[in-house]
Amino acid sequence: xxxxxxxxxxxxxxxxxxxxxSTSVNFIDTIMIGRxxxxxxxxxxxxxKVFFLYILLLFGMTSGGSIFLSQFWGKKEHSKNNRNNMxxxxxxxxxxxDTLIVFSCFYIKNIIS
Numbered sequence: 001x002x003x004x005x006x007x008x009x010x011x012x013x014x015x016x017x018x019x020x021x022s023t024s025v026n027f028i029d030t031i032m033i034g035r036x037x038x039x040x041x042x043x044x045x046x047x048x049k050v051f052f053l054y055i056l057l058l059f060g061m062t063s064g065g066s067i068f069l070s071q072f073w074g075k076k077e078h079s080k081n082n083r084n085n086m087x088x089x090x091x092x093x094x095x096x097x098d099t100l101i102v103f104s105c106f107y108i109k110n111i112i113s
Contacts, residue, residue, distance in 0.1 A: 030048070065088045069085075
């Protein structure tokens with residue numbers, strides 16, 4: 001039973017540290033912008049929510065992909081793993097360009113001027 005808990009800690013610790021770093025970046029952004037006024041804090045809060053949704057989407061995709069990867073690896077069906085990897089590469093590629101398009105639509109006035 002102790003071996004199981006050690007394995008859980010080894011897996012969970014890097015995930016927890018990454019989440020702590022991500023949250024700390026958002027917190028530090030809010031502190032740094034706090035001196036500029038209420039509107040600036042509101043803008044940072046809004047952008048942090050968008051960033052959180054983006055991270056949540058990527059986390060869901062990679063978690064789902066790792067489940068399929070583990071199943072195919074355990075069954076020794078490596079050809080299905082190749083298709084699975086290609087799907088996640090293509091979806092990540094489109095996700096990146098979707099993000100660029102959305103942000104450019106919202107910030108096109110700031111970019112042009």
